[in-house]
Amino acid sequence: MRAGLRPPRFWMRACSRSACSLISNVVSGFSRTFELMDKRSTWFATTMAAKARRPRSLTLSDKSFRGFRVFVVDRRHNDIDQRSVRYSVVLLLLIALAGAVRAGPVAAQDNPDRIWKGVYTEAQADHGKERFTSVCRRCHNDDLGGSERGPALRGERFMTNWELQTVNRLFSKIRDTMPPDSPSSLSEDEYVDVVAHILRANGYPAGHDSLKLDDLDGIAIVSKAGEGPRKPPNFALVQVVGCLMPGSGNAWTLTRATEPVPTGDQPSTPQMLREAQTRALGSETFRLISVGSFAPETHQGQKVQAKGLLYKAPDKALLNVIALEPVGSACETLAVSRPDHGTKP
Numbered sequence: 001m002r003a004g005l006r007p008p009r010f011w012m013r014a015c016s017r018s019a020c021s022l023i024s025n026v027v028s029g030f031s032r033t034f035e036l037m038d039k040r041s042t043w044f045a046t047t048m049a050a051k052a053r054r055p056r057s058l059t060l061s062d063k064s065f066r067g068f069r070v071f072v073v074d075r076r077h078n079d080i081d082q083r084s085v086r087y088s089v090v091l092l093l094l095i096a097l098a099g100a101v102r103a104g105p106v107a108a109q110d111n112p113d114r115i116w117k118g119v120y121t122e123a124q125a126d127h128g129k130e131r132f133t134s135v136c137r138r139c140h141n142d143d144l145g146g147s148e149r150g151p152a153l154r155g156e157r158f159m160t161n162w163e164l165q166t167v168n169r170l171f172s173k174i175r176d177t178m179p180p181d182s183p184s185s186l187s188e189d190e191y192v193d194v195v196a197h198i199l200r201a202n203g204y205p206a207g208h209d210s211l212k213l214d215d216l217d218g219i220a221i222v223s224k225a226g227e228g229p230r231k232p233p234n235f236a237l238v239q240v241v242g243c244l245m246p247g248s249g250n251a252w253t254l255t256r257a258t259e260p261v262p263t264g265d266q267p268s269t270p271q272m273l274r275e276a277q278t279r280a281l282g283s284e285t286f287r288l289i290s291v292g293s294f295a296p297e298t299h300q301g302q303k304v305q306a307k308g309l310l311y312k313a314p315d316k317a318l319l320n321v322i323a324l325e326p327v328g329s330a331c332e333t334l335a336v337s338r339p340d341h342g343t344k345p
Contacts, residue, residue: 112220115167118207119219120196125206128197131190135179144201154201163223164261166275168216171195188213232262238310239263240286240319241279243331244299247287252296254319256331257284260310268305268325276305277327286319294324303328 133142139150146152151161162170175191177183186194196211232238242257258279268276281303288296288306307323 111218112222115199115204115219115222116224118205119167119209119215120199120204120206120211121209122200122206124193124210125196125200128190128193128195131186132194132197135186136194139180144198153198158198158202159221159223161262162221165221166217167195167199167211167219167221170198170221171213171216192216232260232310234311236260236310237263237265237307237322238319239276239305239307240284241276241303241305241327242281242284242286244296244302244304244324246297246300250292252288252291254284254286254288254304254306256281257286258282259284260319263307265307265322268307268323273305273325273327277303281331284317286317289318289320291321291324294321296324299324299326301330301332302326303331 132140132144136150139147140153141147144153144158145155146157152158171191174194175184175186175188179185192211192213195216199211200206238260239262240254240257240260242254245253245255247253259282286306289308303326305323305325305327306319306321309320309322311318311320
């Protein structure tokens with residue numbers, strides 16, 4: 001397992017003991033949390049933990065976050081208790097194995113509106129629709145509206161998961177995991193055509209040139225100009241790039257940080273880290289929670305990529321860290337992004 005993505009020690013112990021006995025103790029110790037979760041989530045916690053010895057990518061489900069939201073927010077003080085956050089993440093790792101995967105990080109910043117200028121042809125999207133109908137419809141339905149077997153690939157759900165990502169991230173996800181019983185069974189050109197069909201279903205216009213594999217990484221999935229991106233909600237799993245700096249006391253902060261974008265909980269690939277390295281810095285500041293196990297002092301003053309659970313309020317911005325990785329040199333030499341996607345020294 002990558003050093004940058006470490007499960008809590010408590011969860012690691014759960015993998016080496018009798019799962020059912022241990023989960024029973026967890027349930028009794030955190031009864032308040034499980035009272036707020038439905039029976040299905042509790043069943044996931046008990047059943048899926050027994051399978052935790054097998055290496056797998058953890059996923060975070062919407063149901064898990066519902067209980068997490070109620071548990072960590074003190075309604076009397078509208079604040080976050082740091083120890084509660086840590087214990088809640090342990091529970092999330094145990095109960096979230098059956099959730100839907102959040103989308104990957106960061107979109108290309110060069111020419112951000114390119115997708116609205118036509119990046120595929122109608123004929124290509126038509127061919128992609130044929131392949132989608134024959135391979136993908138049983139999970140995502142003919143209208144891409146989704147079902148209990150697969151998420152929607154159009155509309156609000158699609159944009160929530162994929163906005164600000166590159167088309168290449170969408171293509172890679174589909175190619176590497178779809179269809180579930182035979183991933184990578186289509187040719188790469190056929191997968192590109194399926195992506196063209198998905199783009200058309202989401203209102204992106206056709207153009208004169210076909211969508212090509214080499215172009216995917218330079219095309220961002222964005223809303224129309226003037227609409228602005230959808231901001232991830234509180235307790236979403238997000239990725240942020242910024243400067244790691246010490247705060248007051250033993251606290252650590254991420255300064256000059258980018259806007260948070262939805263991300264997956266899988267370890268970052270070399271390509272993802274390269275994308276993070278090229279991102280211009282922003283103007284956000286986040287206080288980091290549960291960051292001590294990542295030895296932040298070894299990366300002080302560096303550009304880093306952080307993944308974690310987001311909480312923003314008018315007077316605070318918190319990130320409960322599950323991964324922290326350096327992606328650049330000292331921040332004094334780096335540029336800051338402007339709202340118009342440009343940079344300034």
